[in-house]
Amino acid sequence: MTPVAVLRLPMQTNLSGFIELLQRLQVPHRVSEEAGEQVLWVPGEQLAEQVRDLYSRYPQGDPAVRLAAASGPAQGFAQQLKSRPLTAGMLLLTMLVAALTLLGENFAVIRWLSFVDFRIQGDYIYFSYLAETLATGQWWRLLTPMLIHFGILHLAMNALWYWELGRRIEAHQGTWMLLGLTLLFGLVSNLAQYSFSGPSLFGGLSGVLYGLLGHCWLYQRLAPNADYRLPPGVLVMMLAWLLICMTGIFELLQFGAIANAAHVGGLLAGCTTGLLGGALARQRR
Template sequence: MSAVEAMRLPAAVDLGAFVGLLRRLNVPFRVSEESGEQVLWVPNAQLAEQVRSLYERYPQGDPEFTVQAEPQRRGPGFVQQLKMSRMTAAVLLVTFVVAAITTLGTTPETLRWFTFQNFQMVGQDRALFYPLADSLAQGQWWRLFTPMLIHFGWLHLAMNAMWYWELGRRIEYRQGPWLLLGLSLGFGLVSNVVQYGVSGPSLFGGLSGVLYGLLGHCWIFQRMAPTPAYQLPKGVVAMMLIWLLVCLSGVIDLLGFGSIANGAHVGGLVAGCLSGLIGGLLARRKNGSP
């Protein structure tokens, strides 16, 4: 069969239990030895990614996990993608619920539940912010994270949701749902704190800081330990970085399109690059690469 390399492991690694699992699942494969390493081959790239994910979770051949062994000519349908990306979908569902509760950021009475600092309106267009320390002392720790769920307008929500679906499910598929949730919360925390440090008391929100974190994670991880899941379409990273520079230049503000949370973007990107570096190095060590 025409083959795609799924895994390359040191010869000392015992693949017996895992190979037995592949046989029970009727996964077509073969194993060869090259330069003192074991190489596991499968018919196509999609199946190769599934096999890698399976091995990361069940190297000892846990029989309760199944993969789709038959190669497909078409990609999985939307329902199948939802099943494979439940954490990604869950985060987006919560985001949509918050968008509805806050009427896309236009209802101060509910918006104040999710902002980094609690506030009250003074008149029609002025917000009085309460100290963050007071809110935290009252147990309102969720404020450190929930600004990532706030969106101001349909376009803001749609663009961020589209990119979170694109990047989030890649990470969930490659590294698991709980890591995706941890990264999302971590990037949200970092981006919110940095934005607060840059802008001071103000209304800010959106998934864009988290998105730059996910982008940085996929980008650097892919450079350290290449994997099909993190192989982004050509030009995506460059486009996002150029957009970041345009926002940092202040052009968007001058054109009257609203304020951009540049601190959140930069903070998320730096945090994502660091997590991608650490994750990529760990993956290389796990795979026995130099």
């Protein structure tokens, strides 16, 4: 693996405490002298980002800190699935629902997962209202629309982004935090879409994904860490996609309706949790 220069510091900078921390964490490294500077090297860019983040927080060393994937190569896909049980389980559940609903074609199953109950009569679909649906004890409907997907592309894109964002949060803040955020963003995005469009058929993880995106974005701004450092351009691309969808161009081209209110609701909820979580993490530091 190619060595990467993590830090270039003046010779008078005392690195002994930080080097001791790296040794205790069994992080492979070496220090060299070049052009009057001391240079810290580690194998691979992924580990380098984590070590830079570690130094920004603990330049003198800290016995309590832990570095994810401190030694050795990056985890394989199977290992990541095993170490991110909720992310993997959520994707498995989503795939199962996709199979049962035939990717949006099996309305007999979809009607039990949609936000409100409905019935199909001839060429028309008749929806119930939320109050009467909840009055019958069907509270699961507040969350289950996030599991419904319409088409293979819809499923593939949402699954990809949940894996990309969910595993970061599960690694950094834990399984229970990711579960709480997923349920919160699912609830908020579903309620936002129902409030905006009224009784209708909608579904997908997109609202949750925008919540996870907003959470990682603002958390990272307040408490920088390697886990939440998204690839360049991802945030701009996702926000640009949101704005394009809001123009109504896809409905105009008859590609289907987009649940824009769910996206916006999820994003606002994620920004709120990101601000709170990032502020608490920064205060603890």
